[in-house]
Amino acid sequence: MNIIIVDDDQFVSLSLKTILESSGEINVLGIGNNGKEAVALYETYRPEVLLMDIRMDEMTGLEAAEIILKRHSEAKILFLTTFLDDEYIVQSLLLGAKGYILKQDFESLLPSLKAVAKGQNVFGNEIITRLPDFLASVNHSQYDYSAKGITDKELEIIELVAKGRSNREIAGQLYLSEGTVRNYLSAILEKLELRDRTQLAVFYLTEQ
Structure with missing residues (x-):
């Protein structure tokens, strides 16, 4: 599965790349540090899934998702964040993101990516309990x-x-x-x- 990782913490991005690619099921096409780079990387690579943080400098993940989904309604975006914020959850759903999971719920990341690639919606247990x-x-x-x-x-x-x-x-x-x-x-x-x-x-x- 080809994905892109966008996170403002480069250490996090590189760690995710290493861990996910070690599974033998993920190929990371590119890494970005903010929403603007997410938009550019998506246009360049058209990944199966865009794995993206929300709070980032220059352009947030939510702003990037809005631009990408307006241009490419078929885009599959999975938010990976540390913030269990009701407003972020609602905005991500309304934009059409395929999922929203927390970084601390790391063991669910690979299954979530697989599910999103198949077109399923994925939300961590913490998010589901808030609905x-x-x-x-x-x-x-x-x-x-x-x-x-x-x-x-x-x-x-x-x-x-x-x-x-x-x-x-x-x-x-x-x-x-x-x-x-x-x-x-x-x-x-x-x-x-x-x-x-x-x-x-x-x-x-x-x-x-």
Whole structure:
């Protein structure tokens, strides 16, 4: 798997390169120190995964991700940071990053890279446990979903997606087939101009 590593601490970048390449499954195409270099390296190498820190000089990882994903919606970005910050988590999800894990959770890094390369979303246990707090802390009555053409049934599905329910669970709760749920989700994503169910969940939790 070809990746790029971007971190403002060069020692961290070089250490990650050495450790990951020793697995025999990772090839590090390049290393950068800030968001500007991340954008340039992505344009040059088009890696399968961009592994990137968030807080960096000149341009943050979030700013770099926004630029890259606007140009290349297929880009797979995995944030690796020391900061368990609600705002960073939400911003990364809304941008369309594929994952957010903490540096101290190092043993999960290689499996996370593999999962992201396959198109899966990966978030560390610390991040997942915070999502219910997002759900409990917002008032969902303020956003006018009808202005986007969202029906009552679609809103029910959005709420269940935000609670982490699978298509099968949603189908069972709403007495629908899984195929019908998938069709509803496709329509919802198109109306709200979102990429996937992860962005949909975060949209529901934040766009209030």
